[in-house]
Amino acid sequence: MSLGNQEPDAVTEPERKASYKEQSTPESTGQLRLNFKQAMVLAAVPVTATSGNTLLAIGMRQIGRIGVRNWELLFSALINPYVLAGIILLIGFFSSYLLALSWADLTYVIPTTSFGYILIPLVSHFYLKESISDYRWMGVVLIFFGVLVGAQGPIRTGPRLSQEEGK
Amino acid sequence: MTIPSINTTAWLGVILIAGTSAAGDVLTAAAMRKLGGLDELYSQLGLRSLLLALARNGRLWLGVLAMAGSFFSLLWSLSRLELSFVAPASNAVTYLLNAVGAALFLREHVTAKRWTAMLFVGAGVWLLAR
Numbered sequence: 313m314s315l316g317n318q319e320p321d322a323v324t325e326p327e328r329k330a331s332y333k334e335q336s337t338p339e340s341t342g343q344l345r346l347n348f349k350q351a352m353v354l355a356a357v358p359v360t361a362t363s364g365n366t367l368l369a370i371g372m373r374q375i376g377r378i379g380v381r382n383w384e385l386l387f388s389a390l391i392n393p394y395v396l397a398g399i400i401l402l403i404g405f406f407s408s409y410l411l412a413l414s415w416a417d418l419t420y421v422i423p424t425t426s427f428g429y430i431l432i433p434l435v436s437h438f439y440l441k442e443s444i445s446d447y448r449w450m451g452v453v454l455i456f457f458g459v460l461v462g463a464q465g466p467i468r469t470g471p472r473l474s475q476e477e478g479k
Numbered sequence: 480m481t482i483p484s485i486n487t488t489a490w491l492g493v494i495l496i497a498g499t500s501a502a503g504d505v506l507t508a509a510a511m512r513k514l515g516g517l518d519e520l521y522s523q524l525g526l527r528s529l530l531l532a533l534a535r536n537g538r539l540w541l542g543v544l545a546m547a548g549s550f551f552s553l554l555w556s557l558s559r560l561e562l563s564f565v566a567p568a569s570n571a572v573t574y575l576l577n578a579v580g581a582a583l584f585l586r587e588h589v590t591a592k593r594w595t596a597m598l599f600v601g602a603g604v605w606l607l608a609r
Contacts, residue, residue, distance in 0.1 A: 368557055458599030
């Protein structure tokens, strides 16, 4: 699909809604399944996000507490090497995230990339030496099943905004 | 550095991060939904035109602005709270808001399976926050 391109078999929005109600599974309005490259893009999202956030946490620990009285420390945080490296990784996160959202639903991208929740307690526990309680480990397991369920179904549903807005 | 217990300040930080983050996600998703597959656009238009198309997208800029707000509230929170609480809790509240936003504004078909996934993650976060 290209920019502003009208699909020959495009259905109107009321028709689309009516057909959706009759179906138990959602209607796919784009690609049905991921290809390898797209799977790699989805994998890059939580990996860059988690490593970026971890580096930020290390950097902010070096800087210390920021409050109303020393709010200007937020700006000196930007020249801390850990914070900078964290920001570079988060730029990588944003690029892969934008790419994923251009061909997949927000409600597909978010659950499938939320295995970062599982990475964060592991990194916090083994690298930052934070203690993780049994409750938190149970939370990790629940989120793991949430990711599995969220990954099922088509990757793109709903209307293309460009069509209903006349580009 | 001593780490304070999970209290009102922590949840305030989480709500601040999540609210701005969800607004950013929904706006960004709306922008990308309008443009379509970036990899295809790149092969059709080239990098320069693709970046121009991105730069001309108002929703993307609004989304980035909301995400910047979220980033600074995250920095603020990380300076006083545990990463293993702030990151999962704010991300999961964002997840709930995003599912509602995707159904309402992006008109994605948020099916029973997708709501279930949200419920699992929500429950997981409740446990993570304990």
